[in-house]
Amino acid sequence: MRLSERDDESLLSISPSMANDAFAGPSTPSTSANPGTSNGHSNGHTNGASTSGLKEGFSVRKSGKSVTRVSLPGKTLYDDSLVDREEFVRLVIQSLREVGYIESAATLEAESGYEMELPQVSDFRRYILDGLWGEAEDALLQLGVADHDALYEARFLISRQKYLELLEEDDTTAALHVLRTEITPLNIDTETLHFLSSLLMCADTADLRQRVNWDDSPGSSRRRLLSELQRFIPSSIMIPPRRFSTLLTQALTYQRQSCIYHNGPTPLPIPGSGSSLTSSSSAFSLYRDHLCDKNAFPRITTMILEGHTDEVWNLKWSHDGQFLATVSKDQTAIIWKVGPEEDAATRECSQVFVLRDHEYEVGCLAWSIDDKVLLTGADHVITRWNAQTGACMGKLPSAHHETVTALVWLPDGSGFISGALDRKIILWDADGKQRDNWGTTAIRVTDLAVTPDLTRVVAVGMYHVPTVPNPGPHNGADSGTGAAAGTPGVSQRETRMIVYDLATKQPEASIRLEGELTSVSISQDSRYALVNHTPDEIHLWDLNTARLVRKLTGQRQGNHVIRSCFGGVDGNFVASGSEDANVYIWHRDSGALLEVLSGHGRGSVNAVAWNPRNARMFASCSDDATVRIWESEPGGTFSSDIARISEPDSKGKGKTRERWDATGGRAHTSGLTL
Structure with missing residues (x-):
C-alpha cells in the first residue's frame, strides 16, 4: 500500500525547515492510513506517487545522505514479469523487518512510497499479544473482517482465549461471566460449549493446560491465536508472517x-x-535452479555377495545400515557386514554368520529394532537368532500350520507380527511369546506390513468367497451366490488388500484387487502402501483415502513372488525386482521409470532393499544365488571395481576383486585375495 500524505509526514519526519528533504529513520507504523483502501492499493497512482503532492525527485536524508523517492512506470516488477511491484516491495520490507534490518526497511518504504502495513494492523497485533481483548474485537471490522460467519468465529477465538486465561488465573467468577455473556451468545455447537464448561472443574492449572493443549498466556498461546485470526483478515492488509x-x-x-x-x-x-x-547449503541455492547429477544415483554394482548355493528369495538391512541379512531356498540365512567406507574399492565386506539350522527353505526375515535379534521364517516355523553371535535362540511354538509369509517387527520394539497362508495374523512379544492374534482372517496372507506410526497393519493375500451350493435353476435364473454360474460347489477366489486398525484389529478398508498380490511395503510417513501385483504392475495406494494413486509398470511379474520397496531421501523412489533378471526404479511422485539395471544372471530378481542409513545404496537378490550392492558411480566415471564376496576361506577371508566394464560384464580377474 502506498504512503498517504499523513504517512509521509510521520515516516519521513518532514519539518518546516526542509522543503524537499526528510530523514528516513527506523521503520515504524505510520500514524494514519485509509482502512478502506482495496487490496492495499491507492487510487491508481504510479510507484512513488501519493496523494501527498510530493513531486518526483523528492528525496529523504539517511545518515547524512539523501535518498531519492523513485517513480517507476507500470505496475509489474519488470516489463515481462507477472509479479506485482507493490506486493514484491511490501514483502521485501516485511522480510527486512523480520530479520532485523529495521532502518533498511524504513529506507525502502521511503524510497518506494509503499508501506508494509496499516497502523491498525500493528495496533491489532499489539492488542492480541497484550491481552487487550475488547480493543482487538473492535479492530476486526477496521481490518476488513466483514463476513458475518468469519466475524463470529474470530470473536469466539478471542473470547475463548480470554476465558482460558481467566481460568488459568483461577478467576472462575470472571471466567463464568465470559462463558455466559460472550461465548454462549455466539451460538457455538453444543459439544464445544460443554467442553469449555467442563474446564471449570479442572483440578489445577496443569490439568487445564493439558486438557486444552496450550501453555500460559505469556507463552505461545497468544501468538497461536494471532496466527489463527490472521486467516480472517485479507492478506493484502495483514501480510502472513515470513x-x-x-x-x-x-x-x-x-x-x-x-x-x-x-x-x-x-x-x-x-x-x-x-x-x-x-541441511546442505550446496544442495539448494537461491542462485541457481536445483538439479541432481544423474551420476550420483545408485545404478552401478559395486559388490557381489556370493555365499548361497541356491535362489536368494529375500533380504533386509539392519536398522543401522551396517548389516545385510539374506535368506534362500538353500535353507540358510546369511548375515553380511557391509563397511561404512564411502569408497567401494576400499570398503570391507564379509560374511558374519551363516545360519544353517533350518529344516525348510527360508522365505522371510525381520530385524529387531535394536538389531540384536533376527527372525527367519521357513515354511511354518519361526526361528529367533542372536544377530551378534549367530546362535539360535529357539524356534517359536507352533502357531501357524501353513507357510509363514511375513515377519514384521513393531516400530516401538515391543514385539513382532507374523502372517501366514493359514489366514492367521499373530502378535508376539519381543521374547517370542504369543501375545494376541487376529483370529482367522479373510485372506491367505502373502505379505503384511506395519505403518511406522504404529496405527495400522496392511495385509495382502487371497480371499476365498464362501461357497454356496447351487440350488438349481429358478425361474430361469441361477442363484448360486459366490459360485460359478451353473457350477455347484465351486468357490470363487479373489485377492484383497485389507487395512487393519492395529489397536482394535478391526478392518478399516478391504479393497478387492485383480491378480496375485505378492508383497506390501509402507512409506516412512505411513501414508502410502506399495503392492506388487500380477501381471506386471506395482500399485501405490494412499492409506488415508483408500485410493489408488498410480500404477508403476515396466517390470515383469507373472509367476513368482517379487518384492519392491521405497528408497532414497524421503522415499522418493520405488525399486523392484523382476522376472526378466533386472532391477527397476521409478520416481515415486511422477511414476517415471528412471532405471532398468541389468547385471544379475538368469532368473528372477526376487527382492530389493534400500539401505536405511545410506540413500545412495541398495541391495538386490536373485535366482542366480547372488546378492548385488548398487551405488552411484565412483569418481563420476562409469566404470567401477566390483568386489565379489564369497564363502570365507580357512583364514576367514575370501574377498576378491574383479574389474567390470561399463555394461557390467567381466573384463578380467585380478586374482587378488585379501
Missing part, C-alpha cells in the same frame, strides 16, 4: 519435486514455519 521465506521455500520444494533424480540430504524443518530446507 511470507517471502514461504514463497522461496515453495520454489525450492517445487524444484526438488521436479528433480526426478533428487537423492540429496534430508530436508530439515524450519522452526515455527511448517516448511523445510535442506
